[in-house]
Amino acid sequence: ASYNLLLLPGDGIGPEVMAGVETVLAALKETGIASFETETDLVGGSAIDVHGKPLADETLARAKSADAILLGAVGGPKWNGVAYDIRPEAGLLRLRKDLGLFANLRPAICYPALADASALKRELVEGLDIMIVRELTGGVYFGEPKEITVLPDGSKRAVDTQVYTTGEIERIAHVAFDLARKRSGRVASAEKNNVMKSGVLWKEVVTQVHAQHYTDVELEHVLADNCAMQLVRRPKQFDVLVTDNLFGDVLSDVAAMLTGSLGMLPSASLGAAEAGGLRKALYEPVHGSAPDIAGADKANPIAMIGSLAMCLRYSFGLGEAADLVERAITDTLAAGTRTADIATDGATAVGTKAMAEAIAAA
Amino acid sequence: ASYNLLLLPGDGIGPEVMAGVETVLAALKETGIASFETETDLVGGSAIDVHGKPLADETLARAKSADAILLGAVGGPKWNGVAYDIRPEAGLLRLRKDLGLFANLRPAICYPALADASALKRELVEGLDIMIVRELTGGVYFGEPKEITVLPDGSKRAVDTQVYTTGEIERIAHVAFDLARKRSGRVASAEKNNVMKSGVLWKEVVTQVHAQHYTDVELEHVLADNCAMQLVRRPKQFDVLVTDNLFGDVLSDVAAMLTGSLGMLPSASLGAAEAGGLRKALYEPVHGSAPDIAGADKANPIAMIGSLAMCLRYSFGLGEAADLVERAITDTLAAGTRTADIATDGATAVGTKAMAEAIAAA
Ligand SMILES: CC(C)[C@H](C(=O)O)[C@@H](O)C(=O)O
Ligand SMILES: CC(C)[C@H](C(=O)O)[C@@H](O)C(=O)O
Numbered sequence: 022a023s024y025n026l027l028l029l030p031g032d033g034i035g036p037e038v039m040a041g042v043e044t045v046l047a048a049l050k051e052t053g054i055a056s057f058e059t060e061t062d063l064v065g066g067s068a069i070d071v072h073g074k075p076l077a078d079e080t081l082a083r084a085k086s087a088d089a090i091l092l093g094a095v096g097g098p099k100w101n102g103v104a105y106d107i108r109p110e111a112g113l114l115r116l117r118k119d120l121g122l123f124a125n126l127r128p129a130i131c132y133p134a135l136a137d138a139s140a141l142k143r144e145l146v147e148g149l150d151i152m153i154v155r156e157l158t159g160g161v162y163f164g165e166p167k168e169i170t171v172l173p174d175g176s177k178r179a180v181d182t183q184v185y186t187t188g189e190i191e192r193i194a195h196v197a198f199d200l201a202r203k204r205s206g207r208v209a210s211a212e213k214n215n216v217m218k219s220g221v222l223w224k225e226v227v228t229q230v231h232a233q234h235y236t237d238v239e240l241e242h243v244l245a246d247n248c249a250m251q252l253v254r255r256p257k258q259f260d261v262l263v264t265d266n267l268f269g270d271v272l273s274d275v276a277a278m279l280t281g282s283l284g285m286l287p288s289a290s291l292g293a294a295e296a297g298g299l300r301k302a303l304y305e306p307v308h309g310s311a312p313d314i315a316g317a318d319k320a321n322p323i324a325m326i327g328s329l330a331m332c333l334r335y336s337f338g339l340g341e342a343a344d345l346v347e348r349a350i351t352d353t354l355a356a357g358t359r360t361a362d363i364a365t366d367g368a369t370a371v372g373t374k375a376m377a378e379a380i381a382a383a
Numbered sequence: 384a385s386y387n388l389l390l391l392p393g394d395g396i397g398p399e400v401m402a403g404v405e406t407v408l409a410a411l412k413e414t415g416i417a418s419f420e421t422e423t424d425l426v427g428g429s430a431i432d433v434h435g436k437p438l439a440d441e442t443l444a445r446a447k448s449a450d451a452i453l454l455g456a457v458g459g460p461k462w463n464g465v466a467y468d469i470r471p472e473a474g475l476l477r478l479r480k481d482l483g484l485f486a487n488l489r490p491a492i493c494y495p496a497l498a499d500a501s502a503l504k505r506e507l508v509e510g511l512d513i514m515i516v517r518e519l520t521g522g523v524y525f526g527e528p529k530e531i532t533v534l535p536d537g538s539k540r541a542v543d544t545q546v547y548t549t550g551e552i553e554r555i556a557h558v559a560f561d562l563a564r565k566r567s568g569r570v571a572s573a574e575k576n577n578v579m580k581s582g583v584l585w586k587e588v589v590t591q592v593h594a595q596h597y598t599d600v601e602l603e604h605v606l607a608d609n610c611a612m613q614l615v616r617r618p619k620q621f622d623v624l625v626t627d628n629l630f631g632d633v634l635s636d637v638a639a640m641l642t643g644s645l646g647m648l649p650s651a652s653l654g655a656a657e658a659g660g661l662r663k664a665l666y667e668p669v670h671g672s673a674p675d676i677a678g679a680d681k682a683n684p685i686a687m688i689g690s691l692a693m694c695l696r697y698s699f700g701l702g703e704a705a706d707l708v709e710r711a712i713t714d715t716l717a718a719g720t721r722t723a724d725i726a727t728d729g730a731t732a733v734g735t736k737a738m739a740e741a742i743a744a745a
């Protein structure tokens with residue numbers, strides 16, 4: 022059976038880094054390692070330009086029937102004036118929500134060759150390997166009411182609503198504990214139970230899931246503000262870190278930045294396992310659309326190519342092919358090939374294309 | 384006229400660091416620099432132990448009539464089992480809300496003598512001086528509904544509500560822009576307008592206040608997740624950073640940790656300027672109650688004593704006395720006196736009391 026990949030390059034540097042994925046896919050095909058059917062479609066600002074909205078119905082339908090989705094990045098100043106409901110990000114959020122991609126896995130790995138690129142002292146980040154498990158279809162991102170109302174005196178009132186149910190917390194907790202079992206066996210769960218009722222429920226449910234199913238895993242609860250501090254102070258204390266949608270957004274960005282390798286970090290957004298089929302899944306870099314360097318052949322394609330590796334592993338069980346792609350990345354870096362974002366000191370940087378070709382060759 | 388200070392030591396290391404303030408107050412009195420009436424009362428867990436709730440009505444009444452409040456810290460594992468509405472933090476939150484302390488100023492300053500204590504490379508934090516202006520009486524901390532309901536099937540649903548009005552955003556924006564005028568003239572405003580309606584309104588109102596009153600100040604809008612990243616990557620790009628209650632909680636903790644001086648950072652929580660009177664104000668360290676080292680004479684009293692300096696400056700216009708206290712802190716550090724949290728390498732550490740006495744002597 023041939024699997025079908027939907028490629029959604031999106032905006033800014035999205036198309037360039039996605040071209041890198043196509044280069045690697047071609048190499049995998051040529052060498053007989055793995056072969057996929059691919060389709061390409063629009064999302065975000067580029068979809069707004071064509072369809073007047075960031076996710077056309079046909080694109081959503083394609084996404085639902087694809088075996089996996091690879092997405093570049095969405096957004097950019099060009100679409101700043103667009104109405105809230107049809108802004109570029111709305112396309113990505115709708116994909117996450119409508120496909121039920123509740124589990125966002127964001128590894129924060131410090132590549133040895135790049136430890137010096139971190140803002141932190143080398144010894145604090147060398148060997149860093151955190152897996153952030155972010156809840157992705159609930160919380161303040163999707164809760165209702167979410168609205169701005171005009172008051173009688175002409176001033177405005179904005180409301181966002183954070184909602185979490187037992188079931189939503191249970192399923193993300195399972196993902197975190199299952200991952201921890203395959204890693205170092207430690208989970209930290211971050212919330213603000215001292216201020217938020219959703220934090221109270223979060224802590225309660227994670228504690229229950231742990232007690233009922235995962236007493237072999239070590240569980241620690243940490244307040245989200247303290248967690249952000251600890252990530253800076255002593256990041257290696259964390260292994261798997263599970264948290265809600267909004268804290269996950271901020272904490273995973275902090276963790277990513279610590280590694281000094283923001284342009285290198287992939288992510289997977291997974292739906293529930295489906296009986297007799299593949300679970301829905303979308304893979305995208307942690308970095309954004311970087312409009313300032315778009316089109317300049319300067320972007321680092323490694324996060325996007327690493328997202329392809331996660332796709333091979335999590336969607337298709339092609340662990341060996343994934344290892345191969347990841348090793349090609351490591352070898353290319355070890356050989357000194359660098360894009361501008363990770364080129365240290367005297368090193369000359371190569372462009373997006375050359376980097377992707379070097380990885381494909383490796 | 385003699386001013387009246389309410390001292391609320393609170394829990395954990397709170398009483399020890401507050402004793403440091405009393406030592407310094409005694410020195411200010413003796414030398415004739417400044418003299419205050421003080422009263423001491425309970426808040427947080429220590430109030431729960433006595434009154435069954437974290438803020439007794441008499442304490443709130445005293446707080447309302449005091450000219451300024453100094454608070455140590457609240458909370459600790461001892462009170463983990465306490466009901467949500469009477470947990471230690473509820474006392475602090477009620478003080479903030481009932482006194483209308485909407486503007487929380489959190490300086491993140493990297494003391495030159497301590498730049499090596501930062502997790503970040505010295506050159507990234509040396510000279511760091513950020514003022515975080517956090518909205519403190521709105522947002523998800525206080526919005527209603529805030530509740531957990533039990534669903535028919537026995538599972539639960541938790542809701543928190545983030546609310547912001549034009550007026551709430553306007554007044555905190557004014558505080559930020561006014562401060563920027565006295566500093567480097569730059570404000571960054573952080574929100575998530577790509578996901579939250581309160582972020583949309585936040586950006587809109589800050590933009591308006593800027594255009595109408597502060598075109599001499601430079602304004603930049605930054606997404607909160609990117610802001611967290613940028614704080615780690617290149618913290619010195621920020622001067623005044625204004626943000627909402629929840630993002631402020633997390634971002635100010637990140638900023639504090641960057642300085643390597645968490646035990647040294649004070650904060651001020653201010654109410655509206657009052658016609659013919661002092662504005663309501665509460666001063667507290669950024670650090671928490673650190674139950675693990677409570678009672679061990681190990682805590683660093685500098686954040687608490689620095690909070691007294693902020694109190695002298697912001698509540699009583701005693702800028703010179705404030706400078707004096709701050710200089711005493713700097714001189715004591717320069718002389719090599721260190722508590723354990725900031726003692727580098729071979730240096731022997733002094734206790735909480737000895738540090739406070741050294742500062743008072745200076
Ligand atoms: C683009 C934006 C909507 C998105 C989010 O907030 O989730 C991004 O920051 C991310 O982390 O994937
Ligand atoms: C103790 C807690 C309620 C408080 C907060 O979340 O505001 C603390 O973290 C702070 O930053 O002052």
